[in-house]
Amino acid sequence: MDIRNPIPTNGGDWLARFQEIWKKQVEILQQKFGDTIEEVRMPPHAPTDVPVIFVKKDQIVEVMNFVKTSPEFDYNFLADITATDEESDPRFEVVYQLFSYTNKNRIRFKVRVSEGDEVPTLVSVWTGANWAEREVFDMFGVRFKGHPDLRRILMDVRWQGHPLRKDYPLRGYQLFTEAEPVDPGLLE
Amino acid sequence: MTKIHLPEGYHLEHDPDDLWGDSRIIVNIGPTHPAMHGALRMVAKLNGETIEKSYCEFGYTHRAKEKLGENRTFHNFIVYTDRLNYCSALINNVTYAMSVERLMGIEVPERCVWIRMICCELARVIDHLICIGINAVDLGAFSYFLYGFHQREEAYSLIEKLSGARLTTSYTRIGGLMADAPEGFEKELKAWVKKTREVIDEMDRLLTNNKIWKIRTVGVGVFNKEDCLEYSYSGPNARAAGIDMDLRRDQPCMYYKDVEFDVPVAQNGDVFDRYLVRLEEIKQSLNILSQCADRLKKGPIWAEDKRVRIPEKNVVHNTMEGLIHHFKFFMTGFQVPAGEAYTSFEAANGELGFYIVSKGGSSAHRMRIRGPSVWHFQGLSSMVEGEKIADLVAALGSINIIAGELDR
Numbered sequence: 341m342d343i344r345n346p347i348p349t350n351g352g353d354w355l356a357r358f359q360e361i362w363k364k365q366v367e368i369l370q371q372k373f374g375d376t377i378e379e380v381r382m383p384p385h386a387p388t389d390v391p392v393i394f395v396k397k398d399q400i401v402e403v404m405n406f407v408k409t410s411p412e413f414d415y416n417f418l419a420d421i422t423a424t425d426e427e428s429d430p431r432f433e434v435v436y437q438l439f440s441y442t443n444k445n446r447i448r449f450k451v452r453v454s455e456g457d458e459v460p461t462l463v464s465v466w467t468g469a470n471w472a473e474r475e476v477f478d479m480f481g482v483r484f485k486g487h488p489d490l491r492r493i494l495m496d497v498r499w500q501g502h503p504l505r506k507d508y509p510l511r512g513y514q515l516f517t518e519a520e521p522v523d524p525g526l527l528e
Numbered sequence: 529m530t531k532i533h534l535p536e537g538y539h540l541e542h543d544p545d546d547l548w549g550d551s552r553i554i555v556n557i558g559p560t561h562p563a564m565h566g567a568l569r570m571v572a573k574l575n576g577e578t579i580e581k582s583y584c585e586f587g588y589t590h591r592a593k594e595k596l597g598e599n600r601t602f603h604n605f606i607v608y609t610d611r612l613n614y615c616s617a618l619i620n621n622v623t624y625a626m627s628v629e630r631l632m633g634i635e636v637p638e639r640c641v642w643i644r645m646i647c648c649e650l651a652r653v654i655d656h657l658i659c660i661g662i663n664a665v666d667l668g669a670f671s672y673f674l675y676g677f678h679q680r681e682e683a684y685s686l687i688e689k690l691s692g693a694r695l696t697t698s699y700t701r702i703g704g705l706m707a708d709a710p711e712g713f714e715k716e717l718k719a720w721v722k723k724t725r726e727v728i729d730e731m732d733r734l735l736t737n738n739k740i741w742k743i744r745t746v747g748v749g750v751f752n753k754e755d756c757l758e759y760s761y762s763g764p765n766a767r768a769a770g771i772d773m774d775l776r777r778d779q780p781c782m783y784y785k786d787v788e789f790d791v792p793v794a795q796n797g798d799v800f801d802r803y804l805v806r807l808e809e810i811k812q813s814l815n816i817l818s819q820c821a822d823r824l825k826k827g828p829i830w831a832e833d834k835r836v837r838i839p840e841k842n843v844v845h846n847t848m849e850g851l852i853h854h855f856k857f858f859m860t861g862f863q864v865p866a867g868e869a870y871t872s873f874e875a876a877n878g879e880l881g882f883y884i885v886s887k888g889g890s891s892a893h894r895m896r897i898r899g900p901s902v903w904h905f906q907g908l909s910s911m912v913e914g915e916k917i918a919d920l921v922a923a924l925g926s927i928n929i930i931a932g933e934l935d936r
Contacts, residue, residue, distance in 0.1 A: 387867030
């Protein structure tokens with residue numbers, strides 16, 4: 341018993357409702373973007389709730405723009421941006437959760453990125469991607485190319501290291517005796 | 529922003545938009561200001577009373593919940609979910625339990641689901657009451673807040689009967705509940721629903737058409753449909769701007785398919801519309817609550833799954849096997865099969881999501897919490913640009929930022 345046997349009271353009808361749509365969408369993406377789509381993990385064969393589509397990192401903005409605007413996809417709501425530390429090479433996977441509030445459908449995109457590499461920013465597609473990407477940078481140290489304001493967001497600006505990396509200790513406290521300074525440059 | 533029109537031929541030494549002769553000041557609003565609803569800060573550049581530019585900061589109550597999620601067992605993490613949105617802790621509990629159950633393929637019994645739905649709607653009513661009440665207090669309508677506050681205390685008494693705690697409930701368990709609802713709970717719930725309906729009507733009559741309230745809220749803090757989609761607004765804030773989206777209806781989980789309720793949608797996306805949407809949602813939640821109370825039947829509250837079932841105390845105290853089971857459960861935890869799922873639910877503020885990646889261990893490989901407040905707070909700077917500083921307080925109160933969920 342795992343995610344491959346969805347339970348009726350929580351997403352049990354998703355496969356019946358969306359499987360055909362997902363298959364069609366993946367086909368369209370593979371036709372249009374070809375090699376850019378690195379890998380597709382499709383439920384119920386893979387242990388995931390919605391299809392996971394791995395995209396080459398340089399084309400992520402193009403793909404996201406396409407799935408946001410084209411009528412067959414219409415994934416108009418950016419639910420979340422986060423990352424995972426896979427402790428292998430490439431080290432990080434940046435995860436984009438999308439939702440279509442018109443079709444009530446969800447999908448997940450992932451981008452593999454090595455340590456020190458940059459991912460193009462999604463701020464041009466969704467303005468709201470700004471803070472989520474800042475958080476990924478803060479927590480994992482993944483940098484976003486073209487991001488307008490890539491500062492730390494939850495941790496102090498003087499913080500050393502990236503707390504959600506697997507090699508960061510659980511009690512890696514850092515204490516500051518002075519408050520974080522106001523940056524008047526941000527008000528220009 | 530107020531534009532000053534100068535007579536022709538008139539020449540000013542300084543910038544005509546600068547009302548006070550280049551005396552712009554930078555004001556730190558928060559992190560401990562009473563109007564900021566928690567430890568969050570806004571740094572604003574003011575021209576007179578008008579906010580020209582601002583930026584928001586948070587993270588003052590960051591408790592590394594996502595890191596803890598990777599280092600605690602799935603059972604241990606339940607208590608941390610209370611402290612996300614502490615105004616509606618029960619919704620967090622339920623959503624977290626659902627997301628782990630989904631990864632494990634566990635289905636909970638009918639009575640458990642109905643009680644969980646009651647929990648969610650009770651918490652939603654409390655959250656909305658506090659939001660509109662505090663919003664009114666910020667704008668000077670203090671007695672309005674007290675009307676709602678009394679019913680909120682009564683609701684907390686109901687929650688206390690369920691879980692033994694008022695604020696940080698930790699009521700759900702993976703595959704069940706901490707305890708069954710007591711005898712006669714439905715009756716008390718129905719009496720509370722009846723009383724709250726009256727109180728909500730009274731509150732509606734007291735404030736909705738009040739002239740001062742309307743002047744302070746209509747057309748203030750406008751965030752239209754396009755802005756809302758750009759900034760991923762969800763929940764009542766998005767519905768106030770005309771986005772017809774409610775995950776209870778659009779992505780039904782539990783038994784939301786079987787109950788009747790309407791989704792209120794407004795058009796303008798200002799503070800007043802957010803207030804109206806929340807007020808109407810309280811009424812709809814009360815409808816759902818009375819339907820749930822009708823359909824609550826006797827039965828088991830635990831899923832019959834040995835992996836997650838916490839052994840009964842008499843078994844633990846009287847048998848060796850029970851004691852071992854108990855010890856293993858709490859010391860090492862149960863294992864969740866490898867897989868990943870993003871489980872989201874319509875929390876009081878919007879889409880609350882848990883993205884859990886499991887690699888087969890007893891704690892998560894990645895525990896991501898998507899709190900709606902982060903996305904709502906992000907839009908605040910552009911929402912209040914060019915508005916008066918007093919309107920910032922109205923706008924901030926109306927989008928209901930909860931610092932616990934913001935900082936995680």
